[in-house]
Amino acid sequence: MLQLQTLREDHEKIVVALKKRNLDAAPIIAKILELDQQRRSIQAQLDNTLAESNKLSKEIGMLFKSGKASEANQLKEKTSALKETTKQLGEHLNESAVALQEQLYLVPNIPHESVPAGNSxxxxxxxxxxxxxxxxxxxxxxxxxxxxxxxxxxxxxxxxxxxxxxxxxxxxxxxxxxxxxxxxxxxxxxxxxxxxxxxxxxxxxxxxxxxxxxxxxxxxxxxxxxxxxxxxxxxxxxxxxxxxxxxxxxxxxxxxxxxxxxxxxxxxxxxxxxxxxxxxxxxxxxxxxxxxxxxxxxxxxxxxxxxxxxxxxxxxxxxxxxxxxxxxxxxxxxxxxxxxxxxxxxxxxxxxxxxxxxxxxxxxxxxxxxxxxxxxxxxxxxxxxxxxxxxxxxxxxxxxxxxxxxxxxxxxxxxxxxxxxxx
RNA sequence: GGAGGAAUGGCAGAGUGGUCGAAUGCGGCAGUCUUGAAAACUGUUGAGGGUCACACCUCCGGGGGUUCGAAUCCCUCUUCCUCCGCCA
CATH class of the missing domain: 3.30.930.10 (Bira Bifunctional Protein; Domain 2)
Known part of the structure; x- marks a missing residue:
């Protein structure tokens, strides 16, 4: 499996190199980069949501410690909405990651420069x-x-x-x-x-x-x-x-x-x-x-x-x-x-x-x-x-x-x- | 097959609900000292994602759950250890 980072950085070179295998990899690599983009964007949304709920949890912890239970309970309610968002984003992220993985599995290794071109x-x-x-x-x-x-x-x-x-x-x-x-x-x-x-x-x-x-x-x-x-x-x-x-x-x-x-x-x-x-x-x-x-x-x-x-x-x-x-x-x-x-x-x-x-x-x-x-x-x-x-x-x-x-x-x-x- | 115990960073090994990504030791790296090395001392050091760089997020065997919050509690799977049984 090729590394995503390599695909991001050198996709043009990779497409050229894979031609030696008589493979037009341009469409699949384009798809991979698109899925990668998609995955990262979902990941970013999820991370932000998690960051927020982590922050709230800490605050709740502090409030309980200092005996302000009613304030803490108020904050608790705010977290339930975040939980639902987290769950959905998590599912999307998972689907996206699986789709990306499936495509990555389809790309063969890049032939070494000494590999001759040829069909059979x-x-x-x-x-x-x-x-x-x-x-x-x-x-x-x-x-x-x-x-x-x-x-x-x-x-x-x-x-x-x-x-x-x-x-x-x-x-x-x-x-x-x-x-x-x-x-x-x-x-x-x-x-x-x-x-x-x-x-x-x-x-x-x-x-x-x-x-x-x-x-x-x-x-x-x-x-x-x-x-x-x-x-x-x-x-x-x-x-x-x-x-x-x-x-x-x-x-x-x-x-x-x-x-x-x-x-x-x-x-x-x-x-x-x-x-x-x-x-x-x-x-x-x-x-x-x-x-x-x-x-x-x-x-x-x-x-x-x-x-x-x-x-x-x-x-x-x-x-x-x-x-x-x-x-x-x-x-x-x-x-x-x-x-x-x-x-x-x-x-x-x-x-x-x-x-x-x-x-x-x-x-x-x-x-x-x-x-x-x-x-x-x-x-x-x-x-x-x-x-x-x-x-x-x-x-x-x-x-x-x-x-x-x-x-x-x-x-x-x-x-x-x-x-x-x-x- | 039955009954118990365990799984934490490169390795060993603490940690039983909040400031724990995680003490300590070893190892690694950098430095001081030395002609050089060793020893000693000082500093540094997990992985993955993300970002121009930060921020931030995830990961304490795998999966699921409880909770505002899980390395820590519950369920389940896998593996290892001890005892019993069986057996090449």
Whole structure:
């Protein structure tokens, strides 16, 4: 959520910047400023009324103390009219504030200046490409065929137990998945991220804090009886660890990593692009999250990108990095780098990590602030990234590692797996 | 599940109807002293709204109520603590 103050001061610049998202924000911002004006005017009236009744109350108190009860009782009558006014103004103020809040929730984050213009993923800017795409044999199989051939992932069993998009990992498939989780967590903690284990369900306030609510309500599984949501990413519980906090500058940087399953309804997805591990309702992910001083958040973002590069380099997977264009940028992000691994057998790129700076967009909702060196309260910056999302990494390993003899495991994973070949 | 107790500023912790946005301590910031630092001393220091700046308004876990007036009384919800029961 953008700050009202920023909208008041820079609305013209913001409208220009949001054009990158192919959004004409002028009407909604005009509406917001109008509602803001309205709210302030009601607030001023209410404040004046309250000031008057506060004054009268004090006088009444004094009169009672000095024994002038009849004068006090006279004044009391004057306050009853004020009470009615206060009540009405309070209701108006509330309606006005709610209307304003609703509009504010509709405005996405302002794209960073480096974000390229564009409509769709076609317009994302490739900023890095890690070399050669391996040449596979003509009879190379996509990962879902490999999974079946070696009996390491069973999609049909998942359908029986739960439904489509909930695979069952078996044998070396399960072990490889566990190995990847442990390997990622080790790499992240080596890089200074504190490991956390988290609740897999969050309350409404947390959903609003990181921006999943109200914008993406339909994408989360909702446990109605308790009004809780299954997390779509560890970003939600991790970032909310610091909701409603006042930090000091010396607390920065704050760095966490956490492994969690992630749950996504993915309503409306179907077809070849969601086959196998490409898109699931439940998948595993290791996330990194940082809370940073605004002056350092873009250095932190670069640092996260370098970190993910290092991991992918060790896994020896063919990948590239994209800077997302305005049209593809998520609602809450100011700048996002996507990492994609090449699925050789499918002949397409699969997103395996998304690293973003949210600047103050989440912090504003989270009330995540710090005292700066001038002693002033300021919003912190939040960032997060996948390091990494498991299923597509697994797909990449299976497809790119297939040989006549079986699937070769990347060397760095062998100590974690206890085997070097799936056959 | 039953019975009690509690929730106050960055933190700890007073405050049981009016001059309380709130004592005190710690922490933070500024200064004195010092070559520098520490210690000591002095001052300052909650958040949000509002204003050109003041004024002013709101906030003592959340919501509702009583009252001219609520941190303080009542109802309700949430969370935490103690005891009993149950249980991985």
């Amino acid at each position: 993923e076609e317009d994302n800017e490739e900023i890095f490409n890690a070399g050669q795409i391996p040449k596979l044999a003509d009879d190379a199989l996509p990962h879902w065929e490999l999974a079946k051939k070696y009996d390491i992932i069973d999609f049909e069993l998942g359908v029986k137990v739960t439904g489509a998009g909930f695979p069952v990992y078996k044998g070396k498939g399960a072990r490889l998945q566990r190995a990847l989780i442990a390997y990622f967590l080790d790499k992240n903690t080596e890089a200074g991220y504190t490991e956390v284990q988290l609740p897999l369900m969050v309350n409404e306030a947390s959903g609003y804090g990181t921006g999943q609510l109200p914008d993406k309500e339909g994408q989360m599984y909702h446990v109605q009886a308790d009004n809780l949501y299954l997390i779509p990413t560890a970003e939600v519980p991790i970032t909310n660890l610091h909701r409603d906090e006042m930090l000091s500058e010396s607390d920065f940087p704050i760095k966490y990593t956490g492994y969690t399953p992630c749950f996504r309804r993915e309503a409306g997805s179907y077809g070849a692009h969601v086959r196998g591990l490409n898109r699931l309702h439940q998948f595993d992910k290791v996330e990194i999250v940082r809370i940073e001083h605004p002056n350092h958040s873009y250095d932190a973002l670069d640092d996260m990108v370098q970190h993910v590069k290092k991991i992918l380099g060790e896994l020896k997977l063919p990948y590239r990095i994209l800077r997302l264009c305005g049209g593809d940028l998520g609602f809450t992000a100011a700048l996002t780098y996507d990492f994609e691994v090449f699925s050789t057998a499918q002949d397409r790129w699969l997103e395996i990590s998304s690293v973003s700076n949210f600047e103050t967009f989440q912090a504003n909702r989270l009330k995540l602030r710090f005292k700066n060196s001038d002693g002033k309260t300021q919003l912190a910056h939040t960032l997060n990234g996948s390091a990494l999302a498991l299923p597509r990494v697994l797909a990449g390993i299976l497809e790119n590692g297939q040989t006549d003899k079986g699937i070769k495991i990347p060397e760095v994973l062998i100590p974690y797996c206890g085997f070097d070949l799936i056959d």
